[in-house]
Amino acid sequence: MRRVIVVPARIGSTRLKEKPxxxxxxxxxxxxxxQNLKKTGERVIxxxxxxRVKEAVEDLCEVVLTPSDLPSGSDRVLHVVRDYEAELVINYQGDEPFAYREDIQRIFNSLEKGEEVVTLAVRDKEAYTRPEDVKVVLDKRGYALYFSRSPIPYFRKEDSFYPLKHVGIYGFRRETLLRFGSMERGRLEEIEGLEQLRLLEEGVRIKVLITDNYYHGVDTEEDIKIVEEKLKGYVGKER
Incomplete structure (x- = not known):
């Protein structure tokens, strides 16, 4: 199956100016x-x-210029995918500097086995009270029940599995991604500001794979400091 990783990167970030x-x-x-996605051996766009963002990476990968008025990263991915013959697509957030070949392969493998949408989560107690970090709870088969910036689940007692921090990397089958683009925004999506809730409200199952790898997106000045420290140990490692 033809597959591709598309990285949406908008210059007009509201939380961190010119974030990319x-x-x-x-x-x-x-x-x-x-650079780190290229180490996975997959096609990256x-x-x-x-x-200016194009110029920063055009020596590394294909670049598609998209309209500035597209409302979300998913819309940028859709803009690219409609013109490319790819059956399996990963939407990889442009503020997530860490990438691991094994996690990319797990996502694609799950899609090849028939999952419609696949994403990642990590066990992270520090993320529990941070509204910048999205939390997820799962059913017994590993599918998402709900995503929220609020602390979920509520702990009446300690648990070794939760909390889970959602990693904003999504794998889609092409037909599901195109369907997603035609869906109206849902009520929960409007309330929480989380696109993935649109899928849950429409009854689309999202498979969540647990990973032990380190992920940390960049949304704040503090995130930059955290990521810099982690990247010092990441540089040069084979992935």
Whole structure:
């Protein structure tokens, strides 16, 4: 099956100005993302509305310029996928500098086995009270019941499995991604500001794979400091 990783990167971030171009250990954030994804051996395409972001990585991967008025990263991915013959697509967030070959393979393998949507989660107690980090709870078969920035589940007693921090990386079968693009925004999505809730409200199952690898997206100045420290130990490792 033909497959591709599409990285949406919008220059007009509201929380962190010009986020894709913020310097981390001397390089733009988006360059870290693309460089580490290229190590997975998969085809990578950047979808951006900015010539400056394009210039930061055009020596590394294909770049598609997208309209500035697209409302979300998923819409940028859709803009690319409609013109490419890819059956399996990973939407890899442009603010997630860590990438691991084994996790990418697990996502694609799950899609090949018939899952419609696949994402990742990590066990992370520190994320529990951080509204910047999305939490997820699962059913017994590993499918998402709900995602929230609020602390879920509520702990009447301690548990060794939860809390789970959602990692905003999504694998889609092509037909599901196109269907997602035609769905109206749901009530819960409007309330929480989380696109994946649109799928749950429409009855689409999201398979959640637990990983032990380290992930940390960049949304704040503090995140930049955290990521810089982690990347110092990440550089040079084979993935």
């Amino acid at each position: 171009l913020r310097r981390i250990l001397g390089k733009p954030l988006i360059r870290w993302v693309i 950047l979808a951006t509305d900015s010539e």
